[in-house]
Each structure stands twice: as structure tokens, then as C-alpha cells.
Amino acid sequence: MKILGIESSCDETAAAVVEERGDAARPWQARSNVIASQVAIHRAWGGVVPELASRQHLRDICGVAERALEDGRVGWRDIDALAVTQGPGLVGSLLVGLSFAKSAAASLGVPLVPVHHLAGHIESLVLEHGELPYPASVLVVSGGHTSLYFVPEPGRYHLVGRTRDDAAGEAYDKVAKLLGLGYPGGPIIDRLATQGNEHAIAFPVARLTHRDRNPAPEVLLPEGFEKALQYRTDFSFSGLKTAVMRYVKSRDAGPGARSAFSDHEIADICASFQRVVIEALLNRTFDAARWYNARSIGIAGGVSANSRLRAVATARGEQVGLPVFVPSLKLATDNAAMIAAAGLRRFHQGVTAPLSLNAHANLSL
């Protein structure tokens, strides 16, 4: 079976053809994965401008879809189903991909499978590495999301924690903007941090959950993960962002503060900020893994591209004997191959959408 995935939830227009391999351990293979990025458009604004994003999706969608077929060496008639991101995301952006996918499916007379964007990120790990050892503790971390999922078996996702304010990628972007480093901030801070001392500045770690003050039992299973789910473990990054802002202000530097600091100091700020983010992300991901007796760790989404995050996660995994899975760059940031993969998963769970399918900006998983 071949499925065409369409993704337009934020600022990337993407289409991909994914096919089943007939191997339960490594179920899918991407035949193509086409992404038209709008980063260059939004860079001038220091962030994604929804109306500009929607307009660009409409310009790109036909070409991107055609290119995905071409790269995958298939024609429209070879497509057995379509998968499309239904949410969450920017509604104007989502609607371009969704409307296009619905009419393409209607025209082909094939089923349409609605996909949750974060399910796509989770399944990007399976697309890349094959089925994970389950249960798995999977962190989805991007510019729009920071959510931790317990995945007891293929295709089942339980939210166990999420950010209460900024997403981690958003914190990277905002701090980079504050320092006048450019957009998107993640890759820039990632690069600069390698030159800095991560202990130079003691930025605070947010402590906001019950368990931050009252440690949970070491292992919550075998009482069952439903009980473990009570120990939700949320994230918060706005305090950290504010701390960086205060630090910058204490040096009398306004927005775009780059000139007030030496390159060396900028690198120290980046490294120190990044250390706190990574600690917060990984502490909770590994705690959850322990509570739920997870057999593997997954980290997906745009921020999973972070080199330090990958290195620290892998080292910590080795310490506790848990394999850590991250997607390759092309599958880490928003893409449609992951949507197609998650679509295949859902299709076999019996989920298809009527033509009245609508987009949901706040769809939950």
C-alpha cells in the first residue's frame, strides 16, 4: 500500500509518498519526502506570520505534491490513500493542505486519513528506525510543542506531560532574537553553544510540578500506567526566557543585544541556557521512562536536531541501559513522510475521514 501524506500545519508545505514494506519490524519506507520551507519568508519577521504562511502554502501545494509523486516514481493512480495533518497548528495553514487533500482523495476515490501532527512526529521514529522497543517514553519537542508521551504499544499514545507556556524551540527562538542572533534560533544557539561554558551563568530550572518537590516512587508499574499517568510531568520555559532577558538587561543591553556582549559571552549565555533546557527535557523524559518501565526513549520534532540534546540523551540512555532514538534531520523538522507513516498506522486501526473533515487548531492526542 502506498499513501501520500500532506502537511501544512505551520510554515512548511510538505508532501511525501510512503509505502508499506511488509515487514512488521520495519513497517514503512519513504519513497519521497518533499518540503518547501518558508523559513526565508518568516525570517524577516523574527517568527511565523500566519497570514503569510497561509498564502505561501497555497502557492506551493500543487508543486510540492507533484514533486513528491515524481521523486517517489509513482503516478496519482498508484496512490491507495491520502493522509493529512488535521491539527494542531495554524488553522489557515492547516486548511490549505486539508482542502487540497480532501479533494485529491475524492478525485481518486481513495480513503483520507486524518493525522495528529504530533502522532506524525512520534511515528517519524518508527519510519526511521523500525518499531521501537515498547513501551517507549517519547518526547516531541519543536517550535510549537513540548509534549511527553508514553507509548505502551504501536499506535497508542498517552500524554504524560507538556509545556505550560513556551515550547522549547520557541524558547530557543526567543532567546536568539533577544540576543540579536537571527531566526530560527535553535540551530544558531546550538552552534554557538559549542564554544561556550555551560556553567558560566546559573539560569534557574523551573520547578512546578508536584513531583519536583515530592519525588514519585521509583517505579510505578506494575500498578499500571493509568496510575502512573497521575504523575504528569509538565515543562515550563518562560521563566528561563525571562531569566535570560533579565541577565541581558542587567548589562544595559536592549533587544538584539549582540553588540553589548563579546562573542565569548554570547557563547556562554547560549551554552548556559541550553544546558537548562536540555536538563529539563531529559530529566522528565527519563523519569517517565523509569516510572512506566519503558524499554526505550524517543526524541522527535525540530529541537531533536540539537546536537547537544542528542549527545546528552544518548549518554544518559547508555548509563541506564535504554536505547535512545532520534530521527534524521529530514524527519526531525516538519515533514509529510511522518504524516504518511502515522496515516498508515491509523488506516490499519480503521480510521478514515468523511469529506466534511475540518481542521482543528487545538486538536488533542
Added chain:
Amino acid sequence: MLILALDTTTRPGSAALWHRDRLVEVREGDPDRTHAERLPADLVALLTTHAHTLADVDIFAVVSGPGGFTGLRVGIATIQGLALVGHRPVFAASTLLLLALAAKDKGIEASAGQEGKGEDTRGQHDSSECFVGAWMHAARREVFTALYKPVDEVQAPELAGLGAEDIIAARVGLVTLDDAAVDAPEAVAARWHARHPSARLSVMGDAVSDFADPLRARFGNAVSLCSPPPLAGVLARLAAALPDVTVSPHAIVPTYVRRPDAELARDRALSRPRSDREWVGG
């Protein structure tokens, strides 16, 4: 030839089917449901009623705007999906041109009707003297507008280098006098009047009922105002008349007229004296 036409620029919108040499049906949509919920099912239903399928359609037609941004994009993306998969061309025309065309046709019908009564009024109501305009709701107490002058059909050599929309306008005998714009009704009425103080106008659009006082104030009896028919019908008829002016689905250009708020805010900020400027884009 089977033409399926879609208009999503107003809340209800409309769909129309043209077969061979006639308009088979024009259907208005249900304003209580969004275009996203209704499409493409409304189109499939219209085809099914007349025993056609999507595969039978030769040309997909879509109103390219202006109108509500979201509805507009849902309509265009829907037509793109259908046309791309079906390997069919797309006929696209702006809401403003369709309104002006409908106003022109209505004027011709009216004067033909009067001739029928034996009253030759062409001296006063020569349609070439009467400009036609579009007057659409644009929210924010503004209107989308355009003004055209009816002319005899323009010949092919004069069309070289024109964009699809201008070619369509010229081929149906309309020349743009005042470009597509979005502005306060008073401002547009004043501009039109300043340029064409003694013109007679026939103006069509969904804003004539509640936003046309400035036009009446400026032009008095010289302006006639009419509510629009469902535009998918006008579009289907136009596509049937000009089946050679189609584009590929990739090349549909939405007619937004109004620029994105972010750009407007930036321009406002940049035009203020430097000391008052806030940080933009933050």
C-alpha cells in the same frame, strides 16, 4: 463540455454546473457551515444530481477573490486538488470582474427589455457610457471595489503581454478604470466621483444594501445599485465563453487585494517618525 464552478468568497458561496451550451444548475451553499466542512462534498453532490462524476469535468472554475481570506483559500485549494489529480485546466476570475460583468449583462438585459416596449432609450442609456463597478463587503467597515468601462471586444493583438485576468476582462469588453482596491466606502466614492464626475454607474455587490450611501451621495440618480446573483453561475458562463483562457492549477493567483496585517503594521510603523517607532515584529 462540462464545467464545474465554485465561489467561496462569501459566506454561503455557490457552485454551478455548465453542460454543453447551458447552465444546468446554480446552487447556493449553506451559510451555517464553513466552506471547509462543505467542500468538496457540495461539488460532488451537484455533479451526482446531474448524473456526472468528478472525472467527467473538463474545466474546473474558481472565483479567485477578493473575499474572506480563509474561504478563498479553501476554495482555491479544493479546486487545485481536483484539477491536479484530474489533469484538468482551471479557469479563474476575480470576484470584482464577475460582479462588473453581471452588472453589465444586467444593463444590457434592461435596455433590451425597454427596447421591447418600443421605447428607444438608447440615446440616454447607451451602455458604453455607463460604467460598471463592484462593491463588496471587506469587513472592517471597508469595501472591495473596482470600476470598469464597457467597450467593444478588444482584438487579439492588443492582448499581448496582459495577465489572465486582464485578458478575460478585455475579451468580455471591460477595461479597468479604477483598479481593485479595498478602502472606506466614502473614500472610493470620492475617488470615483473626482475622476468621473458626470458618469453614470451600475454597481453590483453584496455591500450595495448597507454600504452604498456614499455612492448615492456623490452620484445621486446616476448610480444604480444591484445585489449580485450567486457568482458561480456567472463564472461558469464566463468559463464556457472563454475556455481557452485557462491556467494550470499551480498557477491560480488569488486576488487578495488586502495586504497581510503584518505588512500593513510594518509600513505604518516605518512611516512614523523614528522616535515613536516601537519594535516591530515582536
